[in-house]
Amino acid sequence: MEEVGRIYGDVGLGQFHLTLQTPVERGDYLTVNDESHGEVLCQLDDLRRKSDLDLERADQLGRGADTPIHESLLGLARIIGYRDVQGLVRVPTLPFRPGAQVYRAEEPLIAKVLGLNHHSASGAYVGLLRNHNLRVELDINQLVQRHVSVLAKTGGGKSYLLGVLIEELLRHKVTCVIIDPHGEYGSLRQASESNGAHARFNVEVQGFASRIHEYSPDTSLNETAKPLTFSLRTLDPRELLTFMGLSNVKTFLAPLKKLLEEVGAVNPDYTVKDLVRAADRGEGPTLEVLHERLDYVEATQLLGPKGTSLNELVHKGEATLVNLRGVAPDIQEIVVTKIASTLFDNRKKGKIPPLFLVVEEAHNFAPQQGVVTCSRILKNIASEGRKFGLGLCVVTQRAARIDKSVLSQCTTQLILQVTNPLDLKAIAQSIEGLTEGMTEMIQALPVGVALVTGGGYHTPLFCEIRPRATRHGGESVRIVEN
Ligand SMILES: Nc1ncnc2c1ncn2[C@@H]1O[C@H](COP(=O)(O)OP(=O)(O)O)[C@@H](O)[C@H]1O
Ligand SMILES: [Mg+2]
Known part of the structure; x- marks a missing residue:
C-alpha cells in the first residue's frame, strides 16, 4: 500500500488532519489501520499548503530577495468507516492515534465499504467511481420508490445523465413517462456512435426505437409524435x-x-x-x-371527442415521451397536470404498472414561488407516490426555485456542476451528510462527473457518468461554426 502521510494534531471521531508527503486529490480515498477494526476507509475533504512565509518576507521576495520558504501540504480527511461482521458500515468509537500512517485506499476496500462490488440484477449502471474502475449502480427499486432529482446548471449535463438513466430503466423494463419540454429524448431511438469511451466504460451502443412512444399536443412541429388529446x-x-x-x-x-x-x-x-x-x-x-x-x-x-387513451399512453416496460416542444407554457401546465393526475389515479387503482414519471424543467411545473396548475399534483406524487409505486424524477437547473417539499422527498440526488450560491444552498439544505468540502467540489465539477447521494449508497460519491448508448438529443445549437 502506498503511504501518503501521517495524522497530526487533535483527532476527532468524524475527521482528522494529516500531513501529506505525496500529493493526493480532494475526494481521493484513504485508509488508516485501526487497532481494533483493521482498515478504515476515509476520504480527503480538503487540502491546504501551510508555510512560514509571512507578509514581510513575501514583500522582500517580491523585491528580488532570496528567502527560504518552509512549507507543508496538509489535508483534512473524513472517516467513512469499515464493514463489521454483519456487513454494516460502522465508524470506530475511539479516535485514531496521532502519528498513525495514512495510505491510499485500494479498490477492494473502497468497493467493500462503499458497497460498489455488486453487479446486481436491479442496478442502473450510471458510471464509474471517479478515478477508479468500480461500477456505480443505483438501486432501481429505490429510484422508483423514493424519487430522484437531477440538479445542475444549464449545460451541466442533466439531460445527458437523464438519458443514461432512461436507457438503464428501459434495459430493466421499467415503465417510464417523460415530460420532455424541449423534445430532446426522441433520440433515445437511435444508437450513439461508438467511441473509445464506450469501450472504457464497457457500454454497448444501442437504440430503443421499438420501445419509445411519443405524443405531442403539436404534431405539426413535432412530426415524429402522435397527437396528444384529452x-x-x-x-x-x-x-x-x-x-x-x-x-x-x-x-x-x-x-x-x-x-x-x-x-x-x-x-x-x-x-x-x-x-x-x-x-x-x-x-x-x-x-x-x-x-x-x-x-x-x-x-x-x-x-x-375521444382523447388519447391510457393504453396508448402507458406501455408496460417501455417509455412514453410527452413532447411539449413549441407548446405555450399555460398549455404545458395543463397537459402536465392532466397526465400526472391520470397516472396517479390509475396507479392507485392498479390499472397501470408501477412507473417512473420524469419531469424536465421541473422548476416550471412545481415552483417554490407563485402558483401553477400542476404544482399540487406533483407535490402529491412527491409525498405519496411511493405508496403506490409511482416514482418521480425532477430535473432542474434552479434547485432554489423548485418547491422545497418536492426536492426534499427525493432520496436519490444526482448533482452535476452547480455554481449559483442560492442553488447550492438549497441543495445543501436538502441533502444529509453533504460536507462543506463536497459543496465546494460541486462548484468545480467537470462536465460528466456527478455527485451521487442515496440510490442505495450510504455515503455521497463522485461518479464519472458513462457514455450514452443512444444519441444525446440535447446538443446546444451552434451559432457560429468553427
Ligand atoms: N457525461 C457526459 N459525457 C460526455 N459529454 C457530456 C456528458 N454530459 C454532458 N455532456 C455534453 O455537455 C453538453 C451539455 O449537456 P446537457 O445534458 O445537454 O446539459 P443540460 O441538460 O444540463 O443543460 C452536451 O452537449 C453533452 O454532449
Ligand atoms: Mg437539458
Missing part, C-alpha cells in the same frame, strides 16, 4: 375550467355547468365547437368570458 366528456367541469385557464371557480363553475347541461341535452356527443356556439348565443359578461376562453381551448385542439 377527451372532453371525461373531463369534469372543474378540469375544463383549468383547460380554459380560469382559476376563479366561484364565478365560472356554475355558468359552465349550466352551459354543459344545455349543450349535452341537445347532443350527448358535443364538441368544444358546440360549447363555443352556445356561449356565443348567451348574454352577459360571464358568458362573454366563457365564450372567449372556450374559443381559445378550441384553437389548441387539445380536447377531442
Whole structure:
C-alpha cells in the first residue's frame, strides 16, 4: 500500500488532519489501520499548503530577495468507516492515534465499504467511481420508490445523465413517462456512435426505437409524435375550467355547468365547437368570458371527442415521451397536470404498472414561488407516490426555485456542476451528510462527473457518468461554426 502521510494534531471521531508527503486529490480515498477494526476507509475533504512565509518576507521576495520558504501540504480527511461482521458500515468509537500512517485506499476496500462490488440484477449502471474502475449502480427499486432529482446548471449535463438513466430503466423494463419540454429524448431511438469511451466504460451502443412512444399536443412541429388529446366528456367541469385557464371557480363553475347541461341535452356527443356556439348565443359578461376562453381551448385542439387513451399512453416496460416542444407554457401546465393526475389515479387503482414519471424543467411545473396548475399534483406524487409505486424524477437547473417539499422527498440526488450560491444552498439544505468540502467540489465539477447521494449508497460519491448508448438529443445549437 502506498503511504501518503501521517495524522497530526487533535483527532476527532468524524475527521482528522494529516500531513501529506505525496500529493493526493480532494475526494481521493484513504485508509488508516485501526487497532481494533483493521482498515478504515476515509476520504480527503480538503487540502491546504501551510508555510512560514509571512507578509514581510513575501514583500522582500517580491523585491528580488532570496528567502527560504518552509512549507507543508496538509489535508483534512473524513472517516467513512469499515464493514463489521454483519456487513454494516460502522465508524470506530475511539479516535485514531496521532502519528498513525495514512495510505491510499485500494479498490477492494473502497468497493467493500462503499458497497460498489455488486453487479446486481436491479442496478442502473450510471458510471464509474471517479478515478477508479468500480461500477456505480443505483438501486432501481429505490429510484422508483423514493424519487430522484437531477440538479445542475444549464449545460451541466442533466439531460445527458437523464438519458443514461432512461436507457438503464428501459434495459430493466421499467415503465417510464417523460415530460420532455424541449423534445430532446426522441433520440433515445437511435444508437450513439461508438467511441473509445464506450469501450472504457464497457457500454454497448444501442437504440430503443421499438420501445419509445411519443405524443405531442403539436404534431405539426413535432412530426415524429402522435397527437396528444384529452377527451372532453371525461373531463369534469372543474378540469375544463383549468383547460380554459380560469382559476376563479366561484364565478365560472356554475355558468359552465349550466352551459354543459344545455349543450349535452341537445347532443350527448358535443364538441368544444358546440360549447363555443352556445356561449356565443348567451348574454352577459360571464358568458362573454366563457365564450372567449372556450374559443381559445378550441384553437389548441387539445380536447377531442375521444382523447388519447391510457393504453396508448402507458406501455408496460417501455417509455412514453410527452413532447411539449413549441407548446405555450399555460398549455404545458395543463397537459402536465392532466397526465400526472391520470397516472396517479390509475396507479392507485392498479390499472397501470408501477412507473417512473420524469419531469424536465421541473422548476416550471412545481415552483417554490407563485402558483401553477400542476404544482399540487406533483407535490402529491412527491409525498405519496411511493405508496403506490409511482416514482418521480425532477430535473432542474434552479434547485432554489423548485418547491422545497418536492426536492426534499427525493432520496436519490444526482448533482452535476452547480455554481449559483442560492442553488447550492438549497441543495445543501436538502441533502444529509453533504460536507462543506463536497459543496465546494460541486462548484468545480467537470462536465460528466456527478455527485451521487442515496440510490442505495450510504455515503455521497463522485461518479464519472458513462457514455450514452443512444444519441444525446440535447446538443446546444451552434451559432457560429468553427
Ligand atoms: N457525461 C457526459 N459525457 C460526455 N459529454 C457530456 C456528458 N454530459 C454532458 N455532456 C455534453 O455537455 C453538453 C451539455 O449537456 P446537457 O445534458 O445537454 O446539459 P443540460 O441538460 O444540463 O443543460 C452536451 O452537449 C453533452 O454532449
Ligand atoms: Mg437539458
